[in-house]
Amino acid sequence: xxxxxxxxxxTRAERRALAQSTSRPTxxxxxxxxxxxxxxxxxxxxxxxVLWWLGTDVLASPDGFIRHFSPTxxxxxxxxxxxxxxxxxxxxxSLRRVLVGLGFALLVGVPLGLAIxxxxxxxxxxxxxxxxLRMISxxxxxxxxxxxxxxxxxxxxxxxxFAAVWPIVLxxxxxxxxxxPAWLSLASSLAATRWETLWHVILPGVLxxxxxxxxxxxxxxxxxxxxCEMLGVSAGLGYFILDTRDRLAYSELMATVLMIGLxxxxxxxxxxxxxRLATRSHA
Amino acid sequence: xxxxxxxxxxxxxxxxxxxVLQAPILQARGVALRYPGQSRATIEGxxxxxxxxxxxxxxGSSGVGKSSLLRVLAGLQAPTEGHVxxxxxxxxxxxxxxxxxxxxxxxxPWLTLEKNVxxxxxxxxxxxxxxxxxxxxxxxAIREVGxxxxxxxxxxxxxxxxxxxxxxxxxxxxxxxILLLDEPFGALDEVTRTEMQHLxxxxxxxxxxxxxxxxxxIDEALLVSDRILLLGGAPASAIGxxxxxxxxxxxxFIAELGAIRVDILSTLRGTAQRRAA
Ligand SMILES: Nc1ncnc2c1ncn2[C@@H]1O[C@H](COP(=O)(O)OP(=O)(O)OP(=O)(O)O)[C@@H](O)[C@H]1O
Ligand SMILES: [Mg+2]
Numbered sequence: 001x002x003x004x005x006x007x008x009x010x011t012r013a014e015r016r017a018l019a020q021s022t023s024r025p026t027x028x029x030x031x032x033x034x035x036x037x038x039x040x041x042x043x044x045x046x047x048x049x050v051l052w053w054l055g056t057d058v059l060a061s062p063d064g065f066i067r068h069f070s071p072t073x074x075x076x077x078x079x080x081x082x083x084x085x086x087x088x089x090x091x092x093x094s095l096r097r098v099l100v101g102l103g104f105a106l107l108v109g110v111p112l113g114l115a116i117x118x119x120x121x122x123x124x125x126x127x128x129x130x131x132x133l134r135m136i137s138x139x140x141x142x143x144x145x146x147x148x149x150x151x152x153x154x155x156x157x158x159x160x161x162f163a164a165v166w167p168i169v170l171x172x173x174x175x176x177x178x179x180x181p182a183w184l185s186l187a188s189s190l191a192a193t194r195w196e197t198l199w200h201v202i203l204p205g206v207l208x209x210x211x212x213x214x215x216x217x218x219x220x221x222x223x224x225x226x227x228c229e230m231l232g233v234s235a236g237l238g239y240f241i242l243d244t245r246d247r248l249a250y251s252e253l254m255a256t257v258l259m260i261g262l263x264x265x266x267x268x269x270x271x272x273x274x275x276r277l278a279t280r281s282h283a
Numbered sequence: 284x285x286x287x288x289x290x291x292x293x294x295x296x297x298x299x300x301x302x303v304l305q306a307p308i309l310q311a312r313g314v315a316l317r318y319p320g321q322s323r324a325t326i327e328g329x330x331x332x333x334x335x336x337x338x339x340x341x342x343g344s345s346g347v348g349k350s351s352l353l354r355v356l357a358g359l360q361a362p363t364e365g366h367v368x369x370x371x372x373x374x375x376x377x378x379x380x381x382x383x384x385x386x387x388x389x390x391x392p393w394l395t396l397e398k399n400v401x402x403x404x405x406x407x408x409x410x411x412x413x414x415x416x417x418x419x420x421x422x423x424a425i426r427e428v429g430x431x432x433x434x435x436x437x438x439x440x441x442x443x444x445x446x447x448x449x450x451x452x453x454x455x456x457x458x459x460x461i462l463l464l465d466e467p468f469g470a471l472d473e474v475t476r477t478e479m480q481h482l483x484x485x486x487x488x489x490x491x492x493x494x495x496x497x498x499x500x501i502d503e504a505l506l507v508s509d510r511i512l513l514l515g516g517a518p519a520s521a522i523g524x525x526x527x528x529x530x531x532x533x534x535x536f537i538a539e540l541g542a543i544r545v546d547i548l549s550t551l552r553g554t555a556q557r558r559a560a
Contacts, residue, residue, distance in 0.1 A: 180389075182385065182387040182389040183389060183391060185385070185389070186389040186391075186402075187403075188359060188377070189357065189359060189377055189383040190377070190402070190403035190406060190409075191376055191377040191379065191403075191406060191408040191409070192403065192406050192408075193406070193407050193408070196406050196407065200402070200403075201391070204391070204393050205391075205393075207393075281392060281393055281395075281437035281438075281439065282392045282393065282437075282439060
């Protein structure tokens with residue numbers, strides 16, 4: 001293509017510049033999108049911070065109530081709280097509830113999803129019922145859950161698992177339907193037992209879908225958790241929010257809100273990393 | 284090189300007349316297959332004997348029942364009539380020393396090439412063997428198909444030909460007595476397919492394995508097989524058989540092969556005309 005290019009007459013520096021100018025654009029174009037997206041994302045977060053700051057510290061009147069909620073008080077307060085004795089405990093309590101709730105949801109949701117994905121009739125039989133149950137806010141079970149499970153962690157586990165189970169069931173079932181028939185005929189041509197087929201083909205084959213369901217479930221559970229913890233318990237982030245309100249500790253309240261957002265963000269990032277790790281070879 | 288009788292290896296025929304002197308490794312007698320809910324059988328009255336080390340190609344028009352027959356011979360599908368025996372024992376399920384491969388290499392994307400080749404070696408119905416033994420087999424199988432360099436790659440990083448080599452290595456790791464191949468090279472380009480045909484010849488020679496190969500490609504059948512079986516009719520049965528006693532590889536015997544090719548084609552055309560009439 002560059003047969004008539006008079007490279008012979010170029011100096012070494014010019015030749016190097018030419019080589020760079022022809023080789024660079026490709027690598028640059030490939031590298032840009034991921035980098036740009038990350039930069040844009042950080043920019044968006046900074047813009048959010050600036051809006052928060054403008055609304056509470058700059059535009060609000062100097063003695064306005066809203067000043068209690070500004071980032072310049074909430075962020076230092078959060079650091080103080082995190083090094084104090086209370087907040088870390090509440091965080092751990094909340095995270096434990098999330099893990100237990102998700103654990104139960106996986107325990108019920110994955111086998112249920114496998115069964116529904118395998119048997120079309122079961123799918124037809126269950127899908128309207130599931131749509132019905134799914135649309136009931138988990139919080140509306142609260143009184144019933146307390147009556148059945150008593151006061152304490154158990155009703156919260158129930159409500160979190162109830163909220164989390166649907167995306168796991170639906171995604172697992174979808175994963176089963178998307179399994180390649182060739183993988184299953186491979187298993188039978190190797191005389192695999194049902195258990196071996198399940199363990200070596202079906203479960204790894206649906207893992208990506210299960211993790212997608214898990215990620216959606218984490219989002220839902222984290223949102224449902226805080227209101228769940230506002231009733232009948234004495235620990236957890238939801239409890240702590242009401243506690244700060246009752247103590248009129250508004251900067252602590254805002255710091256806790258910030259912490260809830262931060263933890264949710266990290267949980268989601270963790271779920272995404274898990275998904276990427278599990279599906280890295282499939283690209 | 285002559286067209287034999289329609290059912291050359293009837294089990295009641297005197298042994299002297301059959302060209303197969305060794306006891307057959309795989310034998311089908313009066314096999315019929317009818318899928319549930321279908322009015323007529325897909326296969327009927329199929330008799331067949333495979334000698335140890337023999338390579339047989341199955342030819343036949345699309346939909347005639349070649350894959351169905353292979354599934355019966357593999358023990359993946361029970362025949363509605365008749366028997367399939369391996370080394371004189373009835374075949375129940377897939378025998379550990381029968382290896383099956385399809386047009387789709389069926390590699391599991393979450394396993395490396397190496398793990399894909401090892402896949403299934405430790406299943407319950409496989410013969411017990413030590414870890415070292417199965418590792419050695421896997422390594423040997425990968426070396427045989429020439430993929431040692433790529434053994435840690437994932438299927439997504441393999442070309443179509445490499446994927447099919449991996450599938451073949453997965454068969455070889457089981458030290459098969461019989462290879463059953465259903466259009467294994469059907470999706471490959473011409474050059475890769477030729478390479479794979481030579482690889483198949485090498486594998487059959489190195490492992491002294493018998494093989495049944497379904498193919499759409501008459502030339503492929505002519506180049507690799509000791510015997511070609513033509514399936515036809517509805518329900519399907521063997522309508523022609525050609526024995527090819529030429530050394531392999533056979534690129535130097537184009538003239539001899541050409542004569543058989545013409546014969547096969549005219550038999551095919553004859554059945555097509557009869558069907559049209
Ligand atoms: N699982 C099944 N259930 C019912 N009918 C089937 C099944 N598998 C195949 N058939 C029918 O049996 C007949 C033979 O199919 P088969 O796949 O064996 O043909 P084939 O010769 O392998 O065709 P091709 O060359 O296209 O692969 C077809 O009419 C097909 O519809
Ligand atoms: Mg077929």
